[in-house]
Amino acid sequence: xxxxxxxxxxxxxxxxxxxxxxxxxxxxxxxxxxxxxxxxxxxxxxxxxxxxxxxxxxxxxxxxxxxxxxxxxxxxxxxxxxxxxxxxxxxxxxxxxxxxxxxxxxxxxxxxxxxxxxxxxxxxxxxxxxxxxxxxxxxxxxxxxxxxxxxxxxxxxxxxxxxxxxxxxxxxxxxxxxxxxxxxxxxxxxxxxxxxxxxxxxxxxxxxxxxxxxxx
Amino acid sequence: xxxxxxxxxxxxxxxxxxxxxxxxxxxxxxxxxxxxxxxxxxxxxxxxxxxxxxxxxxxxxxxxxxxxxxxxxxxxxxxxxxxxxxxxxxxxxxxxxxxxxxxxxxxxxxxxxxxxxxxxxxxxxxxxxxxxx
Numbered sequence: 307x308x309x310x311x312x313x314x315x316x317x318x319x320x321x322x323x324x325x326x327x328x329x330x331x332x333x334x335x336x337x338x339x340x341x342x343x344x345x346x347x348x349x350x351x352x353x354x355x356x357x358x359x360x361x362x363x364x365x366x367x368x369x370x371x372x373x374x375x376x377x378x379x380x381x382x383x384x385x386x387x388x389x390x391x392x393x394x395x396x397x398x399x400x401x402x403x404x405x406x407x408x409x410x411x412x413x414x415x416x417x418x419x420x421x422x423x424x425x426x427x428x429x430x431x432x433x434x435x436x437x438x439x440x441x442x443x444x445x446x447x448x449x450x451x452x453x454x455x456x457x458x459x460x461x462x463x464x465x466x467x468x469x470x471x472x473x474x475x476x477x478x479x480x481x482x483x484x485x486x487x488x489x490x491x492x493x494x495x496x497x498x499x500x501x502x503x504x505x506x507x508x509x510x511x512x513x514x515x516x517x518x519x520x521x522x
Numbered sequence: 523x524x525x526x527x528x529x530x531x532x533x534x535x536x537x538x539x540x541x542x543x544x545x546x547x548x549x550x551x552x553x554x555x556x557x558x559x560x561x562x563x564x565x566x567x568x569x570x571x572x573x574x575x576x577x578x579x580x581x582x583x584x585x586x587x588x589x590x591x592x593x594x595x596x597x598x599x600x601x602x603x604x605x606x607x608x609x610x611x612x613x614x615x616x617x618x619x620x621x622x623x624x625x626x627x628x629x630x631x632x633x634x635x636x637x638x639x640x641x642x643x644x645x646x647x648x649x650x651x652x653x654x655x
Binding site: 307308309310311312313316317318500503504507508 | 572573574575576577610611612613614615617645647
């Protein structure tokens with residue numbers, strides 16, 4: 307049995323993988339963002355690296371002296387109110403209050419709001435948030451489809467990327483296997499890596515004995 | 523196992539190779555040599571999960587060195603709780619360690635060790651497919 311801590315596809319190792327952009331491409335992303343009035347969306351399907359790219363971009367912005375304000379949404383947290391309650395968003399983005407109070411938060415320093423999972427918001431929530439975001443110096447969101455903000459970067463995956471990531475994790479794949487996995491999971495690299503975790507763990511990785519018997 | 527994201531920080535848990543019992547005190551040697559004096563050096567005794575799911579972690583004891591010199595060394599004592607034991611299964615492992623971190627730079631070093639009954643980690647083996655189990 308391979309202990310969980312030694313599995314090359316353990317979550318902490320996968321989360322340490324960074325989005326693959328060259329220095330030229332990074333320059334293009336930030337140049338595009340400036341030209342779009344420092345507004346933009348990273349779009350792409352499930353498991354294509356949107357969150358990873360957003361985190362990498364946020365890290366670079368912080369290094370340039372920006373104040374980065376995070377909003378993290380997902381299928382378990384789909385509203386601004388829930389995000390605030392769970393500590394995934396600052397309260398000043400979700401609550402009412404005087405306009406000048408909200409402006410103060412944004413004017414404390416160059417402030418960029420990074421919103422992961424914008425597609426989770428209802429139209430009303432998105433409209434409310436958009437009004438508040440007018441006062442931010444910069445906005446970057448992730449979404450499955452374009453439309454909420456100008457598209458800054460389109461995330462795509464291919465079998466070659468899956469193969470590169472596996473090599474970086476110390477578990478190289480043959481190209482044919484990478485192609486088969488990529489196809490099986492419709493390009494969702496995250497799910498492919500989770501499947502590889504289970505396979506590498508060996509045997510029957512189950513959450514209940516009944517599931518193990520069914521798959522034997 | 524020792525890890526460091528820089529040559530400037532080092533932490534050693536004395537006797538790590540033998541493992542520790544629940545509730546035992548452990549000694550840890552701390553060493554740092556930074557380009558500038560940090561505001562704070564802190565050693566944290568913690569456990570964390572590793573594996574397939576979202577990581578969980580808890581700091582159970584710590585030792586703070588306020589306004590230290592840029593370079594220094596210190597031996598400290600930290601107490602382990604009764605649980606959780608070091609543990610390994612296919613889906614999750616619980617790993618114990620001492621982390622040395624400098625603020626505000628965030629530079630750090632880490633030493634892992636085992637804590638459990640008989641100074642060994644609990645290992646969860648595969649679910650048996652034998653009839654009647």
